[in-house]
Structure formats: C-alpha cells, structure tokens
Amino acid sequence: xxxxxxxxLLTGKVANFVGLVGKVLPGDVTAKLKELSExxxxxxxxxIYEFMEKNQREAAELNxxxxxxxxxxxxxxxxxxxxxxxxxxxxxxxxxxxIATKEAPLRHNAVETFxxxxxxxxxxxxxxxxxxxxxxxxxxLELDVYMAGGGCSLPGQGKTLMPGEGxxxxxxxxLDVMTSYGLNACxxxxxxxxxxxxxxxAAFMAKKALMRxxxxxxxxxxAAALEDEMTAAIDSIGLGPQGLKGSKSVMxxxxxxxxRHPSVIxxxxxxxxxSHRRGTITFNSDLSYQSSTHEGVAL
Amino acid sequence: xxxxxxxxxxxxDLKDIKVGDVVYLNGHIVTCRxxxxxxxxxxxxxxxVDLKGGAIFHAGPIVRKIEGEEDKFEMVSVGPTxxxxxEKFEKEFIEQTGVKVIVGKGxxxxxxxxxxxxxxxxxxxxxxxxxxxxxxxxxEIEGAYWRDLxxxxxxxxxxxxxxxxxIVSIDAEGNNIFEQNKxxxxxxxxxxxxxxxxxVKFIK
Numbered sequence: 309x310x311x312x313x314x315x316x317l318l319t320g321k322v323a324n325f326v327g328l329v330g331k332v333l334p335g336d337v338t339a340k341l342k343e344l345s346e347x348x349x350x351x352x353x354x355x356i357y358e359f360m361e362k363n364q365r366e367a368a369e370l371n372x373x374x375x376x377x378x379x380x381x382x383x384x385x386x387x388x389x390x391x392x393x394x395x396x397x398x399x400x401x402x403x404x405x406x407i408a409t410k411e412a413p414l415r416h417n418a419v420e421t422f423x424x425x426x427x428x429x430x431x432x433x434x435x436x437x438x439x440x441x442x443x444x445x446x447x448x449l450e451l452d453v454y455m456a457g458g459g460c461s462l463p464g465q466g467k468t469l470m471p472g473e474g475x476x477x478x479x480x481x482x483l484d485v486m487t488s489y490g491l492n493a494c495x496x497x498x499x500x501x502x503x504x505x506x507x508x509x510a511a512f513m514a515k516k517a518l519m520r521x522x523x524x525x526x527x528x529x530x531a532a533a534l535e536d537e538m539t540a541a542i543d544s545i546g547l548g549p550q551g552l553k554g555s556k557s558v559m560x561x562x563x564x565x566x567x568r569h570p571s572v573i574x575x576x577x578x579x580x581x582x583s584h585r586r587g588t589i590t591f592n593s594d595l596s597y598q599s600s601t602h603e604g605v606a607l
Numbered sequence: 608x609x610x611x612x613x614x615x616x617x618x619x620d621l622k623d624i625k626v627g628d629v630v631y632l633n634g635h636i637v638t639c640r641x642x643x644x645x646x647x648x649x650x651x652x653x654x655x656v657d658l659k660g661g662a663i664f665h666a667g668p669i670v671r672k673i674e675g676e677e678d679k680f681e682m683v684s685v686g687p688t689x690x691x692x693x694e695k696f697e698k699e700f701i702e703q704t705g706v707k708v709i710v711g712k713g714x715x716x717x718x719x720x721x722x723x724x725x726x727x728x729x730x731x732x733x734x735x736x737x738x739x740x741x742x743x744x745x746x747e748i749e750g751a752y753w754r755d756l757x758x759x760x761x762x763x764x765x766x767x768x769x770x771x772x773x774i775v776s777i778d779a780e781g782n783n784i785f786e787q788n789k790x791x792x793x794x795x796x797x798x799x800x801x802x803x804x805x806x807v808k809f810i811k
Contacts, residue, residue: 352627360734362737366743373669373683373738374738413671415669426759428758459735471810474807474810475807475810483796491789492713493713541802544795545792545799547792550735553788583736
C-alpha cells in the first residue's frame with residue numbers, strides 16, 4: 309500500500325469510528341444501564357430508563373447521533389514508536405474529525421475562544437483535544453475517542469487541599485459536586501476522580517478515569533475499595549436518572565491516582581453522562597483493527 | 608391518558624398541572640438557548656419569532672439540509688441542554704415574550720420560579736440524551752432565524768406532535784421539584800459523608 313493511500317485509509321476508518329461512537333454506546337455502559345433499569349423501583353425513574361433505551365434503539369436504527377451534543381472530541385492516543393504512521397498522526401486525527409462532522413453528522417461544537425466564532429467543523433485551535441502517550445517498541449495505535457458534551461463537562465472542577473483536610477476533604481468535594489452540578493449533567497453519571505500532586509495532573513487523571521470501563525477497578529486495593537464505597541455513598545443519595553430521584557445515582561466511580569507532594573493533595577472530578585460516548589480502537593501496523601468497546605465493528 | 612398541551616397555550620391550560628406531572632406538546636416549539644436569551648435581554652434585540660403562548664426548547668440540535676429542496680432542513684437529533692445556563696435571563700424572557708412552556712434539562716432557580724408564578728408558565732424536563740426520540744416528534748422545521756449564530760444556537764421553529772415526555776419541574780405556582788429534591792439529597796449526602804469519613808483515614 310502506498311503511504312498516501314494508507315493515510316487516507318486510516319483517516320477514513322477513524323472518521324467512521326468517531327461517527328459510530330456518537331450513535332452506539334460502548335458495551336459496558338449499555339450493560340450497566342440495563343442493570344440499573346431492571347433494578348429500578350421508582351416509577352418515574354423506570355419510565356426514564358425505558359425512554360433512554362428506546363432512544364438508543366432508534367438512534368441505531370436511523371443511524372443518527374443518539375444525543376445531539378456530540379461534544380468537543382477528545383482523544384487519548386497511545387501510539388507505538390514503531391507504528392508506521394506516527395509522524396502523520398496529528399493531522400490524520402484532525403482530518404478524521406473534520407470528515408466525521410459532515411458524514412455522521414456531528415453538531416458543530418468548536419468555538420474559537422476570543423474570536424468567539426464556531427468553526428463549523430469541530431476542528432480548531434487544539435481541537436480535537438489530544439492526549440499523547442508514546443509506547444516503546446510497539447507497532448500499534450490505540451485510541452480512546454470521547455465525545456465531551458457540554459452538560460457533562462460543566463461539573464468538571466478541581467481543588468488542591470492541604471493534607472490536614474485529608475481524603476475526607478476529597479470525598480466531600482466529590483459528593484458536593486454530585487448534589488449541585490451533577491444533578492444537571494444527565495445522571496446516572498460515571499464519576500471520574502483524579503487524586504495527585506497538582507490541579508492539572510488531578511484534572512487529567514479525572515478524565516483518564518472516564519476512559520476506563522464501567523465496573524473496572526483501580527489497581528491499588530485501597531483506591532479500588534474507595535471506588536466501591538463512593539459508589540455506594542452517592543447511590544444512597546438516590547439522584548436517579550435526570551436527577552429526578554431514583555433507587556441509585558451513578559454508573560460508578562473510577563479513581564486514578566499518582567504520587568503527591570507531601571504538602572498538598574489535589575483532587576479533581578470529571579463526569580461522564582449516562583450517554584457516555586467513549587470508544588476504544590486498536591490499529592495494527594497493517595491498519596487492521598479491533599475495538600474493545602464496540603465489538604465486531606466494521607468500519 | 609396522555610395529557611397533551613397544544614400551542615398557543617393559555618394560563619388556564621396550565622392551572623391544574625403540578626410538578627412531577629408528565630405532559631406532551633402539540634403545535635410549535637422553538638429552540639432557544641444562551642445567545643438568543645442574551646440578545647433579547649442584554650442587548651435589547653427583538654426576537655425574530657413571536658412566542659406568545661408558545662414553547663421554547665433549551666436545545667441546540669443537529670439538523671441536515673434536505674437534498675433537492677430550497678433551504679429546507681430535517682431534524683436529525685435534538686435534545687435538551689442545561690437549562691440553568693438560562694436562569695439569569697429567564698424571568699425577563701418570560702415577561703417579555705409571553706412564552707408559556709419552557710423545555711430543557713435539569714433544574715432552574717428562583718428567578719425562573721418567579722417568572723413562572725407571576726406570568727403563569729411552566730418549565731419541563733425532556734429526558735436528556737434522548738435526542739433521536741425527540742427528533743422523531745418533529746414533523747417539520749418551519750423556520751430558522753438568527754442563523755448567524757451557527758447550528759446549535761439558531762432558532763429552529765419546529766412543528767411537533769406529541770412531543771414528550773415532558774416532566775414538569777416548575778409549575779405555574781412556582782413550585783420547583785429540583786429544589787424540593789435538593790433538600791432531601793443534601794440531607795442524605797451529609798449522612799453518606801459521615802459514614803464515609805472513618806473509611807478514608809489513609810493519612811495516619
């Protein structure tokens with residue numbers, strides 16, 4: 309395959325995958341919503357869950373974005389140093405979003421700051437927003453595509469605490485977000501929490517936590533236990549779907565952590581709405597691919 | 608039986624509707640969000656659509672041009688956006704436009720409560736994220752105004768049939784289901800935190 313041809317192929321596949329992410333929720337999210345719906349006992353909440361399910365069915369049938377807010381596209385890129393197209397990847401990903409905007413279609417969600425002009429293409433200054441991770445001795449490309457909608461981006465916040473405030477301060481911070489901004493961010497939410505050494509690293513980890521599957525756990529046993537404890541605590545508030553009350557509140561809590569300076573403990577929250585449009589796809593060096601979130605996908 | 612409101616809606620139509628009720632809408636609803644509110648209230652520009660007795664939808668849709676037709680659009684995907692962003696403007700907006708039904712996502716605050724109470728209007732929640740289910744209630748996009756604002760912010764005039772479910776969150780008496788729920792949520796949150804604190808003493 310000629311290089312140019314290969315780049316076009318990769319661009320097209322990524323564009324199609326971006327479009328798909330807006331139409332079909334990942335398997336783990338769909339399964340969790342089904343479980344929440346089946347176990348729901350509050351009639352209004354049950355009605356809402358069933359309506360959500362109907363919406364996802366219609367979106368798939370009509371091949372349309374299931375939520376109109378297809379977000380500002382963010383991607384976590386894990387690229388092997390031996391992946392043959394590493395040098396061209398940034399423009400490829402940008403072009404893929406440009407194409408998906410027309411083809412899917414996606415809503416126009418990239419507004420240039422200061423000029424305050426919607427570019428109409430979902431591309432712009434550092435849009436799509438990319439996080440890079442270089443994988444030594446790998447010839448693969450692994451991408452998390454995430455549609456960061458306005459509603460679920462709004463609760464995002466962080467705070468650097470003094471160690472005296474401890475993890476007690478962290479859990480209070482997270483729960484306060486749940487009963488304020490969280491209510492309007494389309495619960496049941498997936499709650500991403502970052503705990504580390506500075507506000508920027510905590511915020512990054514809070515978003516990275518949302519790329520982990522619903523129901524997955526932190527490798528540290530204490531952090532994993534806290535994920536379950538916080539899930540139970542937020543569930544006991546009974547926010548329900550749309551924040552209109554229900555038996556549960558969240559799809560789960562995912563915590564990511566890093567070492568911290570002894571003088572500070574930074575925490576941040578990023579939430580994913582119930583319509584948590586996340587997709588993970590892995591390309592091999594010959595551009596064959598598979599997706600762990602959208603099994604059996606053909607792009 | 609489904610409770611269906613038809614535009615133009617009167618104060619009388621809203622008299623017996625209470626928070627937590629589920630209603631549907633026939634007639635017209637216009638998408639109207641951040642900048643449209645700002646233009647009317649802060650910049651004093653006249654709204655290009657008559658909303659007296661009408662309905663607005665806090666929403667920024669995905670629309671698609673209908674091929675082969677002159678300037679016609681199809682509603683692809685339209686769901687509510689966070690209503691709270693319009694809280695700052697909504698009381699005056701209701702007063703100035705005479706809008707009766709406001710549809711959006713999540714709760715609104717005291718400003719909107721007062722606007723609803725004094726002018727006999729309601730705020731409802733359309734289950735957010737359900738944008739295809741909403742789009743299929745739109746029979747036709749009859750007009751599009753302030754298109755300079757781009758796709759999400761344009762005022763799209765939609766003719767709808769049994770648009771809903773609309774869960775009433777502020778009724779014409781100014782009762783607010785989200786504010787009522789919040790009292791309970793905050794109480795439960797405090798209890799949950801008290802139970803959580805002893806389990807997070809990692810710094811020893």
